[in-house]
Amino acid sequence: MNRRNTPTKEAVLNLLSKSKKALSQDAIEKQLDIKMNRATIYRVLNRFCKDDLVHRIVAEDGKQYFAICKKCENPQELTQHHFHFRCLSCDSIECLQVPVEYSVPNGYEVKNANCVLTGVCNDCS
Secondary structure (H helix, E strand, O other): OOOOOOHHHHHHHHHHHHOOOOEEHHHHHHHOOOOOOHHHHHHHHHHHHHOOOOEEEEOOOOOEEEEOOOOOOOHHHHOOOEEEEEEOOOOOEEEEEEEOOOOOOOOOOOOOOOEEEEEOOOOOO
């Protein structure tokens, strides 16, 4: 669906596209060149998630991170069904190119999978 482009949306999308890692709402707020309140940032991020422009990663502590998956060959297909890795040392979160394989009992239908592995990344080890 085509939506009106605003300076707010453009600023958030530009920041996410330049970032090498997933960003939390508070990190986005700190890095933006324009002033924007928390509710506006979340509204923009939620809209981007709904439109498959970015994906939401929920870490084991419940904190939400947002990213444009640069490593994914087909971001619309893999938006929510791939693993992420959160480094406990530098607190970065990145998308991993590992297919998610799981099974569920008969009669269950999976609509979303949130897979976050934690440990120490290649840069910090």
